[in-house]
Amino acid sequence: MKAEIMGIGTELLMGELTDTNSSWIASRLPALGIELQWVSIIGDDLPRLTEAFKQGMERSDIIFTTGGLGPTQDDLTREAIAAAFGETPIIQQEVVEDLERYFAARGGPMPQHNIKQANLIPSARFVPNHNGTAPGWWAEREGKIIICMPGPPGENQSMWEEQVEPQLAGLIEDEVTITRNIKTMGMSEGAVDEIVSEFFGVENPYLGIYSKADGIHLRVIARAKDTTTAHNMIAPVEKAIHERLGEYVWGYDDDTPEQAAGKSLMEKGLSVAVMEMCTGGALANNITDNPNSISYFKGGNVAYDGAALRSCGVPGEVMEKHGVVSQETANAMAEAVRRQLNADVGIAVTGVPGPGEFEGKPLGLAYICISNGEKIREMEMRLPPRRVTIKRRVPNQALIELRRLVEGTS
Secondary structure (H helix, E strand, C coil): CEEEEEEECHHHHCCCCCCCHHHHHHHHCHHHCCEEEEEEEECCCHHHHHHHHHHHHHHCCEEEEECCCCCCCCCCHHHHHHHHHCCCCEECHHHHHHHHHHHHCCCCCCCHHHHHHHEECCCEEEECCCCCCCCEEEEEECCEEEEEECCCHHHHHHHHHHHHHHHHHHHCCCCEEEEEEEEECCCCHHHHHHHCHHHCCCCCCEEEEEEECCEEEEEEEEEECCHHHHHHHHHHHHHHHHHHHHHHEEEECCCCHHHHHHHHHHHHCCCEEEEEECCCCHHHHHHHCCHHHHHCEEEEEECCCHHHHHHCCCCHHHHHHHCCCCHHHHHHHHHHHHHHCCCCEEEEEEECCCCCCECCECCCEEEEEEECCCCEEEEEEECCCCHHHHHHHHHHHHHHHHHHHHHCCC
16 A cells, blocks of 8 residues: 655744654554655645645555644644545534543633534544544545544654554555564664675565664565565574674664663663763663663762762762773762662763863763673763764663673673
């Protein structure tokens, strides 16, 4: 099935918001056997939207839309579909009542403008939204499908996972698509590409390579008439990747560094504490993104200069001899926080976050240490000189190194 995605809203065209929904939806389509061919952003203009839907139905089997389902005058997705279908929207009283209950539960009456969210055309049905006021639409005409979802990512993603994806999976019966995402850290994209180059350029199974904040991902996609056949097509490619990149593989599919590290800590019954200088609390934030972190995360310290580090138990003589940004200081930080918070493992990161050099050391230089009192893992990183890159990649690398130490891998 051929598909396209439309991000709807003038605020997207103006750069006031970034369209993250389209890329998120696009990443979910291969597993359903749906081929994405077009992605577009369209402003809040009724004639333009109507024409976009007419054109989309000529070239695609499915159109996914995000945005334009709110209660204001510039939310025109429903109106444009009605115009493209030549149908008249009718207010559905049961949805009005649902909206009234939604607002009443939050302590106020429903604004009258929200009534437009209860409109429906004969060729459409509502898609429930359990996280907001805007129900989605599932419209069908002459074998073509338009699926409309709200713009806020939290509402969009939950609607997709709870409502849209299960219904799409039931429609596609002629073949199955299986994906396997293998995540690596420690080699450049070019180096990984060279090592597994023989598998690129094959249509089925297809191998894609992607550079992410948590390393280089290799996604294998196989299409077949049944699940067993698709898995058997992926197996030799996955085996070859492991034989060549095994020591760099840290996770699979939807794994995140914090999930992988947390799982290892829980399995081993270990606790962890952190001290960070250059990431501003991002490492602790990543760890606590995992709901289970309460069972293994002791806490942490965030410091931005030598005086703050000394107050956290880091020996001043180490920093005086080697500098705040050094492997030796990172090692002392990891051991200090491990002892201070009585944790089994201490993690420390120190580096130069900008805006310029620090202690004569360049922006983007960082050091990591993971210590359990007996073994340590050390790492120097030289990153692009951008604060946002440092705050993303250093915590990810630290958590991957934590997992490697806990698991006893090289």
